[in-house]
Amino acid sequence: MRIHFKTSYEHDIRLFPDWWSFFVYAILIAIAVVLPWLIDDFFIGEVTNVLIWAIAGLGLMMLTGQTGQASLGHAAFLALGCYSCIIFMEQGLPFLIAFPAAGVLTGVIGTIIAIPAIRLHGIYLAIATMAISILADDIIVLMEPITNGVSGKFAPVINIFGIEIERWTTPDRFYWLVLAVTIICTLIYRNILRSPLGRAFAAVRDSEVSAMAMGIHISRTKAIAFGFSCAITGLAGALMGFFAGAFNNETFSIVISITLLMMIVIGGLGSIHGAFFGAVVVAFLPQFLSIAKETVIGGGVAIPGLETGVFGMILILFILFEPMGIYGRWMKIRIWFELFPFARKDMFKRQKSYLKTERLR
Amino acid sequence: MEVLQLLVSGLANGCVYGLIALGFVLIYKATEQVNFAQGDFMMLGAFITLGLTNAHYMGLPFWVAAPLAIAIMAVLGYLLDFFVLRHLFGQSQTAVVILTIALGFVIRFIAGLIWTHEPQTLESPLAIGDFHVAGVVLGMADVAVIVVTVLLTFFLFQFFQRTKLGLAMQAASQNQMAAYFMGIPVKRVQGMIWGLSGAVAAVAGILFASKGAIDPNAGLLGIKAFAAAVIGGFGSLPGALMGGLIVGVIEPFASRYFPAGYSQIAPYALLLFVLVFRPHGLFSQVRTKKV
Numbered sequence: 247m248r249i250h251f252k253t254s255y256e257h258d259i260r261l262f263p264d265w266w267s268f269f270v271y272a273i274l275i276a277i278a279v280v281l282p283w284l285i286d287d288f289f290i291g292e293v294t295n296v297l298i299w300a301i302a303g304l305g306l307m308m309l310t311g312q313t314g315q316a317s318l319g320h321a322a323f324l325a326l327g328c329y330s331c332i333i334f335m336e337q338g339l340p341f342l343i344a345f346p347a348a349g350v351l352t353g354v355i356g357t358i359i360a361i362p363a364i365r366l367h368g369i370y371l372a373i374a375t376m377a378i379s380i381l382a383d384d385i386i387v388l389m390e391p392i393t394n395g396v397s398g399k400f401a402p403v404i405n406i407f408g409i410e411i412e413r414w415t416t417p418d419r420f421y422w423l424v425l426a427v428t429i430i431c432t433l434i435y436r437n438i439l440r441s442p443l444g445r446a447f448a449a450v451r452d453s454e455v456s457a458m459a460m461g462i463h464i465s466r467t468k469a470i471a472f473g474f475s476c477a478i479t480g481l482a483g484a485l486m487g488f489f490a491g492a493f494n495n496e497t498f499s500i501v502i503s504i505t506l507l508m509m510i511v512i513g514g515l516g517s518i519h520g521a522f523f524g525a526v527v528v529a530f531l532p533q534f535l536s537i538a539k540e541t542v543i544g545g546g547v548a549i550p551g552l553e554t555g556v557f558g559m560i561l562i563l564f565i566l567f568e569p570m571g572i573y574g575r576w577m578k579i580r581i582w583f584e585l586f587p588f589a590r591k592d593m594f595k596r597q598k599s600y601l602k603t604e605r606l607r
Numbered sequence: 608m609e610v611l612q613l614l615v616s617g618l619a620n621g622c623v624y625g626l627i628a629l630g631f632v633l634i635y636k637a638t639e640q641v642n643f644a645q646g647d648f649m650m651l652g653a654f655i656t657l658g659l660t661n662a663h664y665m666g667l668p669f670w671v672a673a674p675l676a677i678a679i680m681a682v683l684g685y686l687l688d689f690f691v692l693r694h695l696f697g698q699s700q701t702a703v704v705i706l707t708i709a710l711g712f713v714i715r716f717i718a719g720l721i722w723t724h725e726p727q728t729l730e731s732p733l734a735i736g737d738f739h740v741a742g743v744v745l746g747m748a749d750v751a752v753i754v755v756t757v758l759l760t761f762f763l764f765q766f767f768q769r770t771k772l773g774l775a776m777q778a779a780s781q782n783q784m785a786a787y788f789m790g791i792p793v794k795r796v797q798g799m800i801w802g803l804s805g806a807v808a809a810v811a812g813i814l815f816a817s818k819g820a821i822d823p824n825a826g827l828l829g830i831k832a833f834a835a836a837v838i839g840g841f842g843s844l845p846g847a848l849m850g851g852l853i854v855g856v857i858e859p860f861a862s863r864y865f866p867a868g869y870s871q872i873a874p875y876a877l878l879l880f881v882l883v884f885r886p887h888g889l890f891s892q893v894r895t896k897k898v
Contacts, residue, residue: 316701362883369641369700373837374882377875380830384872500830504708511705550724551823555716558709565706566694 259440278425282418291413294421296522296529297428298485303510303521304435305479310507311516312439313471314451315364318503319375320479322382325498327352327480328487332399333392341404349481356476357469364468379500386495398494401487413489424485431478432518438474447471451516501554508561514571523572531557611743613859619749619818621855622756626811627832628839628847629760630804635841636767637776637800640692640703644711645808646829651714652680652809653816653825654722657729669732677809684805688798711826718823729816748817755814759807760848767844776800834878840887849889853877 252258262268282290306320331348335341363374387395404411404423411419438444446467449457454464487493505528513524532553539549568575582589630645642648658664659672667675691710695702731748738745767773779786779793786793815821815828831854839850854874861873881889 310701314701316704366882369704369841370837370882370887372701372704373833374879376830377834377878377882381872381875381879384868388868507705508709549720551712551716551719554712558712558716561709562691562706562713565702565709566691569702 261436261440275429279422282421287417290417290421292529292533294413294417294424294489296525297421297424298482298489299506299509299525299528300522301424301428301431301485302479302482302506303513303525304431304518305475305477305482306506307510307516307518307521308435308438308447308478309471309475310510311520312444312447312451313468313475315468315471316369316372316507317375317475318372318500318507319377319379319382320475320506321498321500321502322375322379323352323356323476323479324483324486324502325382325386325495326355326476327483328493328498329386329393329399330480331484332401332487335402341406345481345484348484349477352480352483353473353477356480357473360469360472361465364465364472376500376503379503383495383499394494396494396496398492398497399487400492401490404488413491420488424489427481427485431481435478435518443467443470505557508557510571512561512564512571514573514576517571517573519576520571520573523576527560527572528557531560609863613863614856615743615745615749617856617859618852619746619752619855620858621835621852622752622848623811623815623818623851624828624832624835624854625848625851626756626759626807626814627829628836628851629763629844630807630811631833631836632839632841632844632847633763633800633804633807635780635836636844637780638797639780640700641707641841642804643704643707643829643833644714644826645804646832647711647714647718647826648680648684648805648808649812649815649829650821650823650826651683651718652676652805652812653729653821654718654812654823655679655809656813657727657816657821658722661727661730669730673813676813677806680809680812681802681806684808685798685802687805688801692797692801693794711829715823715826722823724822724824726820726822728820729813731813731817746818748814752814752818755810756848759810760844763807764844772796772799831874834874837878838881838889840889846889 250257250263262271281293285293302320302324305323306317309315309317309320327348330351331344334344334347339347359378363371366374386393389395393399401413404420406423409419410416411423413420439447446457446462449460449462450464450467450471457467458464483498486497490497509524509528510521511524512527513522514520535553535556539552564571570577581593627645627649630648631642634640634642634645656672656676659667659676660669665672687710691706692703695706738747767777775786775791776796776799778789779791779796783793812821815825832851835850835854836847837850838853839846839848854877857873857877858870862870865873
């Protein structure tokens with residue numbers, strides 16, 4: 247077992263706590279880079295899908311996991327990122343400019359939307375963002391001259407310095423692009439958490455009253471969290487557009503918003519690992535179910551709502567038995583082995599909590 | 608005359624929204640939790656009644672089936688609290704929100720398995736004929752919806768204001784620990800309120816099914832009812848009904864007078880408007896705590 251004696255603040259906020267963890271992540275990235283030579287194109291597509299969902303999950307995790315604001319409307323920002331990136335490219339901008347610009351635009355619009363929304367607490371914010379998600383669907387249809395409405399748009403071929411990247415013809419290159427974006431987003435996310443801003447996020451999440459007492463500007467912090475969250479989500483949305491190839495108003499429905507929120511809960515709220523674990527579940531569940539269905543009752547029988555139903559059941563089990571998600575379970579298993587044979591059963595037992603509200607009558 | 612006709616049909620729809628919203632508010636008032644699956648509860652209540660009544664299934668007389676369905680839903684609500692939600696006791700609202708959304712998915716899936724995804728109609732004695740009053744066509748079902756809703760809201764309101772149990776429920780929601788000290792069996796009270804809201808959802812479901820065909824996706828109506836509850840102000844029973852009526856009335860008028868495409872966003876646009884300018888609803892009961 248490794249014990250970190252933290253002797254300075256610099257040490258506490260270090261990106262990797264020690265050389266061992268740096269080594270582990272370096273190996274992980276190396277494997278990810280050589281993956282296209284190890285598995286075939288179909289699975290590369292699936293892994294790309296996982297990574298895109300993970301980026302979107304990181305975006306929502308920033309808001310829900312770090313700052314404690316539940317949003318049911320992130321599909322709207324996925325859509326915004328997707329449409330703006332494609333439209334910028336149709337206007338003749340190269341991908342390398344259009345893609346970050348789409349992220350920035352989504353972030354800015356997210357912040358603007360957040361300014362009225364951050365006055366809302368907990369449940370009201372969830373409802374407001376849900377309304378935004380429903381409205382986004384209709385607004386895309388209403389803005390037909392720009393968005394092509396119901397008939398939708400097709401993603402153009404990405405061109406970076408003469409290298410053409412397309413999801414179907416060059417899945418390997420597309421995978422590397424998504425991988426690069428994933429690594430950049432994860433690093434940005436990790437670095438925000440180390441900064442005073444990240445600490446402010448956590449303070450707001452844990453108790454708004456005490457955060458206020460420590461001199462944190464609550465609404466500004468929430469607005470910034472919203473902005474970053476939306477920016478990352480926007481990037482994921484653009485990648486989703488390229489991945490799908492064609493998209494319209496129904497691609498980013500409220501169901502996607504809900505799935506995204508459920509995904510990070512299953513993965514484990516408040517951790518980067520959680521976004522990735524959750525993405526794996528979301529991306530592989532449909533495949534797994536269709537294989538399971540084929541072996542149990544034979545192919546060809548359609549059960550509508552099976553995916554969402556099973557997904558819902560998994561989520562209920564997680565909330566009841568492992569509120570910390572897959573990442574929490576992973577941590578517990580790891581610590582059990584690290585402390586062997588000294589792990590105690592009630593080590594992770596939480597203090598009993600009681601709910602108090604802001605309501606007066 | 609046309610305005611009046613739109614108004615009546617809007618009111619009848621609005622009452623259904625109001626009834627679902629009532630279920631939200633009941634649970635919120637007593638447990639400070641929000642049940643996103645309330646719309647699916649409504650759908651389940653409707654389908655249980657349908658399963659008991661329709662000749663195709665059990666073929667019981669409607670007036671036996673309806674109370675039975677309401678009782679079944681009440682028991683289901685209580686059991687749900689007992690087996691699932693009680694484990695979340697004291698946890699954040701967000702956990703409950705996510706849990707109930709997932710629950711909604713599961714309920715929709717199960718209902719689809721049992722009653723298929725084909726739209727079906729309830730053989731309800733309320734669904735007979737229309738009558739004309741001063742040039743306005745009134746459906747029997749519409750009238751029943753309006754009457755039942757108003758009565759139910761009135762009784763529930765009185766229940767919370769006057770009875771010991773109602774007051775205990777309010778106390779339990781405001782401060783669980785203090786409620787314990789006052790000798791309120793907080794957990795049992797919460798179970799009861801889930802049962803009560805299940806029963807209300809069943810009533811809403813029966814009335815909704817009397818107005819037209821239902822399928823397992825009818826639960827998505829819950830989202831509109833949600834808008835209604837927020838517009839009225841969570842935590843206020845008359846507010847929920849008013850919110851439901853507002854949403855219900857806006858819809859037919861918007862689709863009549865606005866260009867196509869704009870009409871369906873009207874309730875949500877109103878919802879956002881209310882949230883921005885009166886964050887706790889039109890009939891709010893919330894004041895912010897000072898540090």
